[in-house]
Amino acid sequence: MTPEHGPKAPQSLPSLPSLPSPATTPAQTTTPAQTTTSSQTAARSALPRPNRSVRVPPTDPATRLTFLxxxxxxxxxxxxxxxxxxxxxxxxxxxxxxxxVHYSRIPRDRWSEVLGHARAGGLDTVATYVFWQAHEPTPGDYRWDGDLDLRAFVELAAHHGLDVVVRIGPWAHGEARHGGFPDWLVDRGLRTRTDDPEYLDLVQAFYSQTIRQLDGLTHADGGPVVGAQIENELYDQPAHLATLRRTAEDLGLHLPVWTATGWGGAQLPGTLLPVYSAYADGFWEESSTGWPEFAAIHFRYSEVRDDLTVGADLREALDQITVGGEVPASDRGMLPFVTCELGGGMHVAYHRRPLVGAQDVAALALAKIGSGSVWQGYYMYAGGTQRVGPHGTEQESQATGYPNDVPTRSYDFYAPVGEHGQIRLHHHLLRRQHLWLADEGVRLAAMATTVGGGSEDPAELRWSVRSDGRSGYLFLTTYQPPAHPVEAQPGVQVTVDLDGTEVTVPARPVDLPAGLSLVWPLRYALTPDLELRSATAQVLARLDDVVVLAATDGVDVELVLDGAVEVGGAAVGQRTGGGLGADSTVVTLTEPPGPRCVVDLPGVRVLVLDDASASRLYRLGVAGRDRLVLSDAPVYAEDGALVVHTTGSETTVSLLPAPGALAVAGGEGALSRAASADGRGADDPWETWILSVLGAGPHRLLTDLCPEAVASPPERGGPMGRLSAPTDWAGAARVRVDVPVELVEGTDRALLRVDWTGDVGRAWVGDHLVSDHFWHGRVWDVDLTPWREEIVVHGVVLELLPWVAETGVRVDPSVVPGGDGLEIRSVDVVRVARTVLAPRP
Incomplete structure (x- = not known):
């Protein structure tokens, strides 16, 4: 008997039937997929590429599905x-x-910060697990206080303008001990995750308590809770899933959207909307696996929604279920394509430690939009810390019947917002997509998808079109993770037939460098009377009479307007015809893209940002209205003010339109307005302020240490015999780090940042294990803020085990150490300042 199910005979799930899809159209590809040698690929790449063309069919009408x-x-x-x-x-x-965002894994005093950054990142909804083990640690003893206050979390999300999807389980997984089940439930030996009456009685009690916390907060009551996910990764119990929804509804939870995870060929009842996943890599693969085979499809455009490999190790190990056969090209095509677990990063296990990068996350997300997604859902968006419960730490482990050992405390997941509030590059890269969706989502959601080209062949152009029949977007990608790149694409030009009008983009073929993921507008309305026929720049946002585009490094910006148009500002226009239409104006920039590159057109200004500036752009509510914000440091809006988190001594913040005057209304720092002497000219549309924060940023404590340590013998365990996390620390190196009190006082947050190479590390403050880290090529951050007083007495003790190559742990080839041993390159305290900038009356 497994911890989650009663005994079962080994079985396999059938592949889903292929259904016709109103939202997708069979691919029309001008370059057939084929197998080539490297010399053939090089020779073919040197030849001129043909113009790819596609006719976009009319979109099918949508029918409401009231049963969902x-x-x-x-x-x-x-x-x-x-x-x-x-x-x-x-x-x-x-x-x-x-x-x-898992409220129970984040200190309550950090909830507002995390939710603020999530909203500033372009999210309109957060999803959260309700872990049963956290809320009922012993039978009948329900806890909803402190970090477990679900109601307070939902209310705070609403304060930040976010709706909520509750993942109410009762089984969650989420790398939690027993999948989130309390130990006392597992010990009873019930047929869990089935319609066993004794199990359902316990579920009903837990659901009743959960739903009581949401009283008055559902969408029907004018609250933020818009949906619920039932269970997680349950593949073969559709009747039980239907029972769980009925149970929640009978207890008073009435919501407009009910979902269940559909990946892995899951069998779902017709009353639950299947939601899907896509990851760039997976810690659940074997240590002998390189880049997983499943990941490649997520970086090109495809009608395939399912992924049979996510959670496959748990299916096999816990339930003896295997999924065979190919995924159909258009599974569940009569339902919208909804995602809930696009990998916002990736967790690590002891045996396998993927190095998913920010560009991986952003490219995968945009590829899903180009494949027809109408709901972008990220797992995780904000990392957290594993809880400690009555039976110890609450992470999944081989000791609790799982195939994998994961860190006992850290659940950072390399998410856009890290375990301790670190704001990472993919928070900014994803925000660029989300700004666009905030403006264009109404149109884009209704657009059908046509996959134009792209196969496993790395030399073939990967592209698709989303269109309503008259206008739309062209998606192009030359991106796969750096260790498995696809080729640059010379001479790219695509013609799209939209309602009998051919749009060719670009006007002259362009060479696309490798490593890009793009979406270009087709027949985009700048004003009711002015149409942007095409552009080799991406739509970011629009506000009042300003439309913001983002240029791409290595690709010249070309704007094509319908008709004869007067062009001014940072560009010139040239009349043309032919393939561009009977009467068009081609706009060429006369100065480089950037915050001052403004093209003046009749009734509208087009601001063309460079790639770096595009990643600094926000749209936030400041001083009573939405404004465009360019900031060097992470920022979000709350109650009409800007909250800035900075690790630099000087940060610039620019607003458009300017609110008049800003002042420091809380936190650290001094603010001054940038003067014209700083380079601001009359043509600069932005008003800029400079924030100075003395002492923010890194402060070096230690450097270049190679302490002696002895590794414990490797062991294997769990149902799949994978490498186990060490339990013998007798040979570990112990390095005491004394932290000057002035580095942890007087700042919002202080992180101990350890740049090291080894195997496993633990951080202690006195008798408290405050953090652990499976080394995988990135720095290790430890939040010192909750331990300010104890650190003065005890310091921080790093307990470190050395890297031993023959153990067989997999890390990314780009970071594999040159030899065995232990190295500490540096230890810093990073002071993170918080400053509130408010409009001055």
Missing amino acids: GDGDGHDRSDRIEVTTRFLERGGRPWFPVTGE
Whole structure:
């Protein structure tokens, strides 16, 4: 008997049937996939590439699916419904953007910061697990206080303008001990995750307590809770999943959207909307596996929604279920393509430690939009820390019947917002996509997808079109993770037939460097009277009479306008015809893209940002209205003010339109307005301030240490015999780090940053294990802030085990150490300052 199920005979799940999809169209590819040698590929790449062309068919109408939602209770102004092709809100298509944030794994005093950054990152929804083990540690003893206050978390999300999807289990996984089940439940030996009456009685009690916390907070009551996910990764119990939804509804939970995970060929009842996943790598693979075979499809455009490999090790190890056969090209095609677990990063296990990068995350996400996704859901969006419960730490482990040992405390996941609030590059890269979706999601959600080209052949152009029949977007990618790149694409030019009008982009073929993931507009309305026929720049945002585009490094910006148009500012226009249309104006920039590159057109200004500036752009509510914000440091808005988190001594913040005057209203730092002497000219549309924070940033404590340590013999365990995390620390090196009190006082957050190479590390403050780290090529951050007083007495003790190559642990080839041993390159305290900038009356 497994911890989650009663005994079962080994079985396999059938592949899903292939269904016709109203949201996708069979691929039209001008370059057939084929196997080539490297010399053939090089020779072919040197030849001129043909113009790719596709005719976009009319879109099929959407039909409302009332059986997937219930009890919305709203009038048409904000009613949420599910259709065959997309979600609707207030009678219009809705393209939600959701990120996973686990309230129970984040200190309550950090919730507002994390939710603020999530909203500033372009999310409109957060999803969160309700871990049963956390809320009922002993039978009948329910806890909803402190970090477990689900109601307070939901209310705070609403304060930040975020809706909520509750993942109410009862089984969650989430790398939690027993998948989130309490130990006392596992010990009873019930047929869990089935309709066993004794199990359902316990589920009903847990659901009742959970739903009580949400009283008055559902969408029907005008609250933020818009949906619920039932269970997680349950593949073969559709009747039980249907029972769980009925149980929640009978207890009073009425929501417009009900979902269940659909990957792995899951068998779902018709009353639950299947949601999908896509990861760039997986810690659940074997240590002998290189880049997993499943990952490649997620970096090109495809009608395939399912991934049979996510969670496959648990299916096999816990339930003796295997999934065979190929995934159909258009599975569950009569339902909208919804995602809930696009990898926002990746966790690590002892035996396998992927190095998923920020560009990997952003490229995968955009590829899913180009493949027809109408709901972007990220797992994780914010990392956290594993809880400690009555039976110890609450992470999954081989000791609790799982194939993998994961860190006992850290659940950082290399998420866009890290375990301790670190803001990472993919927070900015994803925000660029989310800004666009905030403006264009209404149109994009209703657009059908046509996969134009792209196969496993790394030399073939990968592209697709999303269109409503008259306008749309062209998606192009030359990106795969750096260890498995695809080729640059010379001479790219695509013609799209939109309602009988051919749009060719670009006007002259362009060479696309490797490593790009792009989306270009087709027949985009700048004003009711002015159309951007095409552009080799990406739409970012629009505000008032300003449309913001983002240039791409290595690709010249070309804008093509319909008709004869007067062009001014940072560009010139040239009339042309032919393939561009009978009467068009080609716009060429006269100065480099950047914050001052403004093209003046009739009734609109087009701001063309360079790639770096595009990643600094926000759209935030400041001083009573939405404004564009360019910031060097992470920033979010709250109550009309800007909250800036900086690790630099000087940060610039620019706003458009300017709010008049800003002042420091809380936290650290001094603010001054940038003067014209700093380079601001009359043509600069931004108002800029300089924030100075003395002492913010890194402060070096130690450097260049090679302490002696002896590794414990490797062991294997768990149901799949994988490498086990060490339990013998007798030979570990112990390095005491004394932290000057002035480095942890007087700042919002202080992180101990350890740049090291080894195997496993633990950080102690006195008798408290405050952090652990499976080394995988990135620095190790430890939050010192909760331990300010204890650190003065005890310091921080790093307990470190050395790297031993023959153990067989997999890390990314790009970071494999040159030899065995232990090295500490540096130990810093990074002071993270928090400053509130408010409009001055």
